[in-house]
Amino acid sequence: MPLTDLPLEELRRYRAEVPEPDGFDAFWETTLSAARAAADGPAEYRRVEGTPLRSVEVHDVRFPGWAGQPVAAWLILPRGTAPGAGLPAVITYLGYNNGRGRPIEHLVWASAGYAHLVVDSRGQGDATPDPD
Template identity: 60%
Template sequence: MGSEPGRPARAAGRAPEVRPVRDSPLTTLDTYDLRFSGWGGHPVAAWLLLPSQAEEPLPTVITYLGYSGGRGLVTDHLLYASAGYAHLVVDSRGQGHDTPDPHPDAGPHWVHGYMTRGIEDPHAHYYRRLVTDCVLAVDAARSIPHVDPDRIVVQGASQGGGLAVAVAGLAGDGIAGALPDVPFLCHVRRGAETATEGPYTEIVDYLRRHAPHAAERAFSTLAHFDGVHFARRATAPALFSAGLMDPVCPPSTVLAAYQNYAGEKDIREWPFADHAGGRGATAVEHLRWLRLRGLAPTER
């Protein structure tokens, strides 16, 4: 990824565009369609949700999404704004309906999904573009008047958790905290060796067709986007979570990123949980942790 993955994209970018969602059924939240420049200057869609009539700059949560999911409907994302935060929900290029990936060339040997798109060259891999989008979402958030630029937290589960770890490692002092839940894209080789459900199994399918000669090149490419390496660069405090019976992101992969995370950190381990982790209890842990870190909104 390099030390400044967003630099070329920043040069190609434009100021974010924010438009009210005119037909929103929500009465206690103000909702906006946000478009900002991502990798290559490509437009990336996001939702922005704010408590109604908010005036002062707010602590802000940026959410990255799970694998193969887009930003969906604005009504899918009510928690953080309802708790008084500004909330930015970032679409995943090519995975949602609102953000296309203008560089779909996956190389000659990819299999289904996104893990093997460009797997023979880290410069061409899909996650180079998506991780850059996610870093630039922090830039976009900082330009919004209702966002307190000193209290931005990145959050996500599964793929979104892995992206939160990546941004924590790449954004430096640009964020105040990270909330990666059951993060994907961490210790990728271990995930391919032990996960019994996708998306790591996409790598296995690829290697069954092209192994043994393709394995080292594939994992060399994927190492550029591995959360273990990003975690070593992270300085913001973080709260991780892991499901100890997770077949998608095995707990050993999550713990590898957690143990290598350089910033202040804590983790919630859910002993009998699958990939859903702590389910609704996770949100309670998030809000409590944010308040203890001084990242909660001022009570009205």
């Protein structure tokens, strides 16, 4: 099953026809600077013990998001691999209306040898509340 709708060479050449809005770079520079300033520390990794999963290791990751509010993610790695081991990675943002779910729902990439970070949606997953 293909993961994209274009061949790799066409994806490399692809340029969207949508023009960049005025102030786009300034908006993101300001937004990211504010998020970094509100962060109270680096990402935290905690290995999840006692899962029935035998081919992967699961880490509960927390990192500061907007206004320093914590965002949760699963880092799912092939068994025997430590965070930061230099594996190719896939990052999944599930989109609004979804949370990270349970690790058993996300085994494909780690089983294929990739690091897989599955990021909760702010205010949607039970581990990433939206206090506002």
